[in-house]
Amino acid sequence: MKRFIIRSSNHNDMAVTIRDVAKLAGTSVTAVSATLNGSTGGTIRVGQATRERIYEAAAQLGYVSNPIAKSLATGKTKVLGLMLPYANAFVDQNPFCNQVMSGIMREVVHQHYNLMLYTATSGIQLDRAAMLVDSRIEGLLLVMPPEDSAIFLKCKKRGIPYVSILDTPTVGSWTVNSDDYTGGRIAAEHLITLGHRRIAHLVGSPGVVTSVPRERGFRDALKEAGIEVVEDLIVQSGFDWRLGLESTRLLLERSARTRPTAIFAANDLCAEGAIRAIRSAGMSVPDDIAVVGYDDTWYATLTQPPLTTVHMPIEEMGEMAARMLIARLEGQNGIDPQPVLPVSLTIRHSCGADASHFVGGTMSSHVSSQ
Amino acid sequence: MKRFIIRSSNHNDMAVTIRDVAKLAGTSVTAVSATLNGSTGGTIRVGQATRERIYEAAAQLGYVSNPIAKSLATGKTKVLGLMLPYANAFVDQNPFCNQVMSGIMREVVHQHYNLMLYTATSGIQLDRAAMLVDSRIEGLLLVMPPEDSAIFLKCKKRGIPYVSILDTPTVGSWTVNSDDYTGGRIAAEHLITLGHRRIAHLVGSPGVVTSVPRERGFRDALKEAGIEVVEDLIVQSGFDWRLGLESTRLLLERSARTRPTAIFAANDLCAEGAIRAIRSAGMSVPDDIAVVGYDDTWYATLTQPPLTTVHMPIEEMGEMAARMLIARLEGQNGIDPQPVLPVSLTIRHSCGADASHFVGGTMSSHVSSQ
């Protein structure tokens, strides 16, 4: 036996639906849906009069669309996922992840999308956290994804498009990177220009993709300037000030004749460590040893002296990644799937350079795929 | 005319549904739903044999549940929203928001919930960003919500439960705070114990709710110790190192006899500014002037000297807020809606105290509603 639909408008706490609006406006749900969306192929299929009644009814009832129902019907959610790489991504001393998020957020809200956040937490591994990723998101943004992460398989199996930030580009992948090779180059070139010959490089963590090209750029710059590359001056360090401090301490143990007169650190944090080591050895930055950092996070303005550092457009990278993903989801084409954003050198006081020698205090990267 | 449902299992790219599983397992969708959820009142309503066939069929088809459909049917989404208060919440030098997020994230993934992120961005106001908040979230977490924000009205109108972190408790509100009054007290008491009499306090921004109780605690501690409260030593400053620097500079212009011998800064960042001002005036911390910070973020370990600071359990506050919200959503009761988390004093080197005088280097807050 067929039951009649029992549904008074003044039901308990049920939200007002499209149907209520239709009833009050004396029209069909179709009309309401079409009106309140402007959809259905761009054609205005609802008459002016009806439209007005619908708007009024909607306003009167305080109608708000239910995005869940909409998603179920359309298969779209307007939600992106953001996967952060490690447990302390938020509270890391390195503002990198935070700046990336900032850029992503900007683009996401700009495009009226939403952002769902995923990350490992202390006590819960990334892959386990990634289990939460589900069809509520249309695409995923990955920041420095661990190479072997289960996320990749998951995305592939479920057909979730993703773009990753700081990840080695491979065929068919969507990645956004910055020009690390040039970054290494301009750091070295700056020091060379200032007359340095014995330049050390504190290399970043081996697992991080940026370390290798930066080192390559650094080496190439030396070679081109006819400076011998002393292997002992290129040391494994890391993206943490303690590591920078340790590495630098070791470097300072060298004799005055073989000791570097300049240090190109893995990043700003690492540079902070270098500065500390130099000062606590009773030497001065930049008078005795010049230091250049990498990233140009706000941290670089707080060191003493403020840091000359390679500017990486971190927020822009986040923004770009979000833009690419959304464009892809919306079927746009002609999108460069593997942009490499240009870097530049921000000159402050840790190298003793007179900033006015350089246009706007900045020396730009020459290479850019943009 | 009734059309038959045309739906071959090997349809285009449609995901496999509960129905496909039911068909393959030779049972009903009800059984599948019940099995794959363990739900329906806790009673196992499906026989062992059927269950097994269902599991097998699901595995074979690679079935994954569609949370959107589930949400539509149940009215629950298992998604929380997190609203950050200002555009640069991520990239703020103050790690406060980040630590809160970290704590929230921990609890959220622990409870198998998801987190949707909202915030103002450069160029888009908070209230406009808050427009994105919709029925996909079951509840909202607010960090330091602006008093007059449209979010409150929106939540109320839509019946979205929320709990806010660092917000003045009012009747019926759900807020988590820490014991700022005691924080101000123990900072002052520590300095008094060390023999200081002329103690300055750099007060935080007027708009932030924590400033007032901290100042009150500070004043009370002085009074109780029989120390006259010199109004000129209690100055408006803010939660930024530049402000701390400025305020301290002014303080240092006082004659040696009226100049403070100790400064209780608004927070760690502000303390950094104070330290800089003191050093660039040729004085030493702590020998000439002692400094105590507030928050005990990682920043406090990086100042030189490392900062003695009031420890605020920031991550725990985030965790607590998430736990409260989830508990509330799941109908638990007996939850304290306005917990005040205890603070303590972390003793490092900016006051010259011998940390061994205090249990574990920490002097705890005596007040706690927990």
Add this chain to the structure above:
DNA sequence: ATGAAAGCGCTAACAG
């Protein structure tokens, strides 16, 4: 220009 009705995939009465 308009409306009826068939879903989207899942849950939860309800009736066996």
Add this chain to the structure above:
DNA sequence: CTGTTAGCGCTTTCAT
């Protein structure tokens, strides 16, 4: 224990 069926609120043919 099991299956049928009526929704959840919205979109979208399709026929009028």
